[in-house]
Amino acid sequence: MLALVLLRGSPVVEPSTVGSCAEVQRIELSLSSEATREVCISPGLMTGFLFDAPVVVELQDEVRFEEVVRGRQLLTLLPPQDMVSGERLRFVVHFGGGVAQGSIAFTLVAHSGRATHQVEVFRDKRTRESFQQEVEQERAKNRQLREDNRRLRARFERIRELGSLVANEAVGIHGIQAKELDPKAFSELGGILYFDRGLSYRGESTIAAEIWLRNSGSEPWTTVGGTLIDSDGEELTGLKIRQEEAIVSDRASVVIVEANAKRTQARGYLKLKLWDEGLRVVTFPRMMFP
Incomplete structure (x- = not known):
């Protein structure tokens, strides 16, 4: 039976080096270097480890974890709710039930x-079934990318209708200004949706924002309403919300909002609230437009 032992030492917080945070990560210990043995974790999201041999695990700060499920070749973790982005926890895996059979260290990065x-952790070469499973997953991912590309092309075709923008006086001598939204302004959002990336825009009589949001829950999110409040506490008129697909669990999708505002209006921080049909609310307190 897999044993769990608390490692001594304080957790380390530093800038994260894990870039992709792939849904499935496969590690061949005979081929990987020490630098590649990092794994993305996040409060509220489960991470499972599957080993190709019985293991004994020593986990740092195990008492902080929300849930730890153990088996002879399995380890499933639900990280601590108080973990902060960049925090690192270490755990050591002993194969064969003891140090003599070989050990390997991993770093959990929040x-x-x-x-x-x-x-999936392999001491030696991966099995044929593992490669076949990865091929099927890549095929599914490519199909999704092709569908996303089709939707983007359709959206860009609508954007190219410059004549309608001119006719509606949305474009003037200053053109359309754009500004990249600062992720630091959304770092403390928490809750159901997480900010992934975004852009804000300003025309002659309107402002708009294109926000990519990631869903940390299990239920899909479809925006049905919202408000945009300026720095004086006034609600902007003419708010329009566009969302072409539901935001499903652990996937980023775009929500576009637009409201009436002259170039001299809607300056400083604006507060955007969005809600779904279940009246779940997410608030963006520091929206800025060009």
Whole structure:
């Protein structure tokens, strides 16, 4: 039976080096270097480890974890709710039930709203079934990318209708200004949706924002309403919300909002609230437009 032992030492917080946070991560210990043995975890999201041999695990700060499920070749973790982005926890895996059979160390790196769901660890070469499973997953991912590309092309075709923008006086001598939204302004959002990336825009009589949001819950999110409040506490008129697909669990999708505002209006921080049909609310308190 797999044993769990608390490692001594304080957790380390530093800038994260895990970039992709793939849903499935496969590690061949005979081929990987020490630098590649990092795994994304996130509060509220489960991460499971599958080993190709019985193991004994020593986990740092195990008492902080929300849930730890153990088996002879399995380890499933639900990270601590108080983990902050960049925090790192260490655990050591002993194969064959003891140090003499070989050990390997991993680092769990905390991210906001992003986590690797499954980690497959192989002492030697991967099995044929593992490669076949990865091929099927890549095919499914490519199909999804092609569908996303089709939707983006359709949206860009609508954007190209410059004549309608001119006719509606949305474009003037200053053109359309754009500004990249600062992720730091959304770092403390938490809750159901997490900010992934975004842009804000300003025309002659309107402002708009294109926000990519990631869903940390299990239920899909479809925006049905919202408000945009300026720095004086006034609600902007003519708010329009566009969302072409529901935001499903652990996937980023775009929500576009637009409201009436002259160039001299809607300056400083604006507060955007969005809600779904279940009246779940997410608030963006520091929206800025060009």
